[in-house]
Amino acid sequence: MLNLSLDKTNRRALISAIVASGTDDLNVMFLSFSMSSIMADLAINGAQAGWIATITNLGMLLGGLVFGVLADRYPKFKVFKWTIVIFALATGMIYLTSSLPYLYLMRFIAGIGVGGEYGVAIAIMAGIVPKEKMGRISSLNGIAGQIGSITSALLAGWLAPSLGWRGLFLFGLAPLLLVLWMQLAIDDHAISDHASHQSDEDTEIAHLSHLFKTKALTKQTLALMVMTTVQIAGYFGMMNWLPTIIQTSLGISVKDSSLWMVTTILGMCLGMLVFGQLLDRFGPRLIYTVFLLASAVCVFLFQFANSQLAMVLGGAIVGFFVNGMFAGYGAMITRLYPHHIRSTANNVILNVGRAVGGFSSVIIGMILDASNPSTVMIFLASLYLISFLAMLSIKHLKAEHYQTLSHQD
Incomplete structure (x- = not known):
């Protein structure tokens, strides 16, 4: 491969x-x-x-x-x-x-x-x-x-x-x-670092402020934080709450919902493999567009699963699109930021997403207390549309720009 x-x-x-x-x-x-x-x-x-x-x-x-x-x-x-x-x-x-x-x-x-x-x-x-x-x-x-x-x-x-x-x-x-x-x-000193000599800027000492150094970088960083927040929120919402929701709505056992969990994780793994291949070939703009819109549709439709077979197949499809995208953030962020803040950018953007997106479990619990599972699915589907809009605001993601991009100044 x-x-x-x-x-x-x-x-x-x-x-x-x-x-x-x-x-x-x-x-x-x-x-x-x-x-x-x-x-x-x-x-x-x-x-x-x-x-x-x-x-x-x-x-x-x-x-x-x-x-x-x-x-x-x-x-x-x-x-x-x-x-x-x-x-x-x-x-x-x-x-x-x-x-x-x-x-x-x-x-x-x-x-x-x-x-x-x-x-x-x-x-x-x-x-x-x-x-x-x-x-x-x-x-x-x-x-x-x-x-x-x-x-x-x-x-x-x-x-x-x-x-x-x-x-x-x-x-x-x-x-x-x-x-x-x-x-x-492993000899630490013999490990390659292809991009370590990219520009004079890369000789600067890394600071968190460099993620917001210009108006364009600030916009890009915030948009990526929105995307990773949605990524984590959707993952936690799906893995923490959907088994409980389907147990209740279909009246199935914990054992049967565990089968859903396994097929969903397998769908996630396949989604990551496919996403990584497509990302390298077509660039983030097209592939994130397809996966984000497909995630919104699949999550919304999942509420209509009315049998164990539909639940298992639907879980695999939802997992394929929803978590397949996770594979792209490290590659995309690495390409969008200068070498001297590459680790900082990846860690800050993902972990802000983890910290904020992790609250989705609480929010979903509150929605279930006040409403029903359909409202939860509409909430999750809407998050992927928000992520789609955030992605559209990031420059240089089309294939013709992305393939030659080392970083954005």
């Missing part, structure tokens, strides 16, 4: 960047599969439990801000390894939880590491891989995250009953083995 000609060092660095994205999703998803046990063991209510995820997202935002800047100022691969060490140690330390404040603290620290890892990994990939193939590499990065989520579900099902929820989090230490391998097998 890629036909990359890389030496051993760069091949290993690329693989480690992709695999790390799966390990951070695995650690984050441990919480989803442990929440009911945590609530019972610590005797906390739903609001207190909800803050665990919110605090994790806030940690991700801080990690994105801090490590994005650090990776643009110092050797990216060294910073990358530190992000993994932080979220792995903090996740493993949850094993020692005896109180809710301690759990909050560990999740916040884990969030810092996870939030920092994404943008740094994307920047490492962009330095190694030719720009015309970044869409496909970014799709593999997204698929690694889905594999991490599936692995988390399997570990929770196999191990949590015997080890308890604390024992499950001990497996969060596993990424330390990846860091050890990276330390022993």
